Amino acid sequence: MSDTGQAVLADLILDRESPVPLYHQVVSRIESAIERGELQPGVRLDNEVEIARQLGLSRPTLRMAIARLVDKGLLIRRRGLGTVVAPAHVRRPFALTSLYDDLVAVGRRPVTRVLGFKSVPAPEEIARELTVQPGTRLLFIRRLRLIEGEPIAVMTNYLPEGLLRAEAPELEESGLYRLLRRRGIQPRIANQTVSARLASAAEARLLSVRRGAPLLTMRRTAFDDAGRPVELGIHIYPAERYSLEMTVVRH
Amino acid sequence: MSDTGQAVLADLILDRESPVPLYHQVVSRIESAIERGELQPGVRLDNEVEIARQLGLSRPTLRMAIARLVDKGLLIRRRGLGTVVAPAHVRRPFALTSLYDDLVAVGRRPVTRVLGFKSVPAPEEIARELTVQPGTRLLFIRRLRLIEGEPIAVMTNYLPEGLLRAEAPELEESGLYRLLRRRGIQPRIANQTVSARLASAAEARLLSVRRGAPLLTMRRTAFDDAGRPVELGIHIYPAERYSLEMTVVRH
DNA sequence: AAGTGGTCTAGACCACCGC
DNA sequence: CGGTGGTCTAGACCACTTT
Numbered sequence: 001m002s003d004t005g006q007a008v009l010a011d012l013i014l015d016r017e018s019p020v021p022l023y024h025q026v027v028s029r030i031e032s033a034i035e036r037g038e039l040q041p042g043v044r045l046d047n048e049v050e051i052a053r054q055l056g057l058s059r060p061t062l063r064m065a066i067a068r069l070v071d072k073g074l075l076i077r078r079r080g081l082g083t084v085v086a087p088a089h090v091r092r093p094f095a096l097t098s099l100y101d102d103l104v105a106v107g108r109r110p111v112t113r114v115l116g117f118k119s120v121p122a123p124e125e126i127a128r129e130l131t132v133q134p135g136t137r138l139l140f141i142r143r144l145r146l147i148e149g150e151p152i153a154v155m156t157n158y159l160p161e162g163l164l165r166a167e168a169p170e171l172e173e174s175g176l177y178r179l180l181r182r183r184g185i186q187p188r189i190a191n192q193t194v195s196a197r198l199a200s201a202a203e204a205r206l207l208s209v210r211r212g213a214p215l216l217t218m219r220r221t222a223f224d225d226a227g228r229p230v231e232l233g234i235h236i237y238p239a240e241r242y243s244l245e246m247t248v249v250r251h
Numbered sequence: 252m253s254d255t256g257q258a259v260l261a262d263l264i265l266d267r268e269s270p271v272p273l274y275h276q277v278v279s280r281i282e283s284a285i286e287r288g289e290l291q292p293g294v295r296l297d298n299e300v301e302i303a304r305q306l307g308l309s310r311p312t313l314r315m316a317i318a319r320l321v322d323k324g325l326l327i328r329r330r331g332l333g334t335v336v337a338p339a340h341v342r343r344p345f346a347l348t349s350l351y352d353d354l355v356a357v358g359r360r361p362v363t364r365v366l367g368f369k370s371v372p373a374p375e376e377i378a379r380e381l382t383v384q385p386g387t388r389l390l391f392i393r394r395l396r397l398i399e400g401e402p403i404a405v406m407t408n409y410l411p412e413g414l415l416r417a418e419a420p421e422l423e424e425s426g427l428y429r430l431l432r433r434r435g436i437q438p439r440i441a442n443q444t445v446s447a448r449l450a451s452a453a454e455a456r457l458l459s460v461r462r463g464a465p466l467l468t469m470r471r472t473a474f475d476d477a478g479r480p481v482e483l484g485i486h487i488y489p490a491e492r493y494s495l496e497m498t499v500v501r502h
Numbered sequence: 503a504a505g506t507g508g509t510c511t512a513g514a515c516c517a518c519c520g521c
Numbered sequence: 522c523g524g525t526g527g528t529c530t531a532g533a534c535c536a537c538t539t540t
Contacts, residue, residue, distance in 0.1 A: 047506060060530075061529055061530080063507090064528090064529095076476060076477060078537090079506065079507045079508065079537045080537045081505095081507085081538060082506060083506090189500050192499065193494050193495070194495040195467055195490050195495070197490055197491075214448050214449050214466075215447065216445070226327060226329065227327055227337055239447035239448055243446035244444070245442070245443070245445075246443050246497075247441070247442050248443065272510090273509080273510075274509080299525080300525090309513090311509095328525095329525085329526075330518050330526045330527065331517080331520070331526070332524095333526080
């Protein structure tokens with residue numbers, strides 16, 4: 001009914017010497033203020049000109065920050081009305097994070113076992129999807145992921161050779177995407193197909209489910225900034241223990 | 252190896268009298284040039300300052316346009332290198348379109364049968380997900396979608412009353428989202444959970460599959476600009492005939 | 503009418519990249 | 522080094538929403 005409150009952002013501290021862009025500093029400060037509950041859902045922010053003045057920024061710079069937050073679904077902005085903190089309806093951004101990151105984020109302890117790690121010539125279909133020549137040598141990786149002793153995924157990946165070296169042990173400690181990032185490789189765009197089928201006997205054994213249990217399947221090709229192939233992933237999950245969650249924002 | 256060509260965008264026609272923002276005009280012009288093949292993947296664009304000059308725009312305005320196209324995965328931009336048209340690896344944006352739209356877009360003819368359309372009090376769990384009071388009256392809709400005679404989805408939806416009226420017949424002609432848009436309701440953010448399970452006898456009958464066949468399941472809550480609940484959808488798809496595709500761009 | 507975000511301009515300087 | 526995109530400024534005017 002009445003005003004839900006006016007947020008004062010004047011005390012955000014910006015570091016003009018930092019290499020981190022100012023608008024990005026604003027994004028992360030406001031983001032964490034919302035996460036910590038200092039900015040409650042429904043709270044109305046001051047208008048853009050006023051916030052910019054308080055922070056000592058130009059309006060375009062501040063707008064860039066707010067635009068990012070709107071994109072993430074954290075803020076809602078309407079002409080003539082103002083900017084308010086979005087309701088809490090989850091705000092998990094749909095991004096190219098790995099399952100590993102997701103699980104760690106909620107405090108669970110996934111364990112990974114590397115089942116396969118070798119160089120293979122690219123099968124025709126996989127070569128086509130990754131846009132490499134058939135027969136090109138690819139790194140084949142197969143991992144089993146468990147959480148509290150229960151298998152939750154069998155992940156098969158094909159990567160162009162040279163992206164990773166003999167890093168099988170590290171794959172037991174870290175996610176594939178984290179390992180790639182550490183080597184300076186940034187997946188940027190990914191095409192995913194999600195479907196379902198029944199577990200074969202071999203899959204059932206690996207995943208500790210009965211034969212014919214429902215599996216969630218995901219097939220993904222990922223490319224970097226320059227459009228170079230990074231990875232093809234074929235993942236299967238026991239549907240009884242796993243689901244994919246995503247938040248979609250319409251622009 | 253050598254230059255892949257230099258695109259001249261100077262002949263894009265902009266209408267400064269139009270209510271459509273200039274940057275948006277640039278976005279749609281370039282978008283359709285790429286779709287029509289006038290701008291081939293790999294083609295390098297002139298630098299921002301030059302394009303802006305050619306179009307008679309300021310650089311920030313042009314940058315806004317290019318940023319949108321990069322977001323959509325149509326262009327790739329790298330500091331020091333330039334801007335090029337992205338490789339063709341699909342570019343289906345992951346958005347809140349309906350299955351209906353998707354199928355029509357590829358020229359297929361889906362048919363929809365409305366199985367249920369009535370007002371019901373909100374069950375507790377559904378009320379919580381939609382952030383309405385338990386017992387609030389909701390519109391319950393259940394539809395069966397077929398393509399070339401084969402069922403591909405059973406869609407169950409709950410909407411706050413008042414968003415739609417007695418429009419059951421129209422639901423056989425148009426998608427739910429299209430109908431909502433026509434009434435000025437714009438879903439903006441949606442949380443989706445995708446998983447899988449086996450078909451019950453009743454579901455198997457509806458979907459023309461055997462009992463125990465794998466089903467892809469999707470549960471979605473959607474909210475509008477102002478964070479008001481728009482819809483809760485519970486969809487099931489016969490996995491043997493349907494998969495979900497999405498393109499994810501990391502920002 | 504008043505207040506808000508939306509669009510647009512014309513510059514400036516910086517950081518990264520390949521040569 | 523020269524060229525590119527990345528960031529930032531200080532304004533201006535417009536369109537929409539509510540009072």
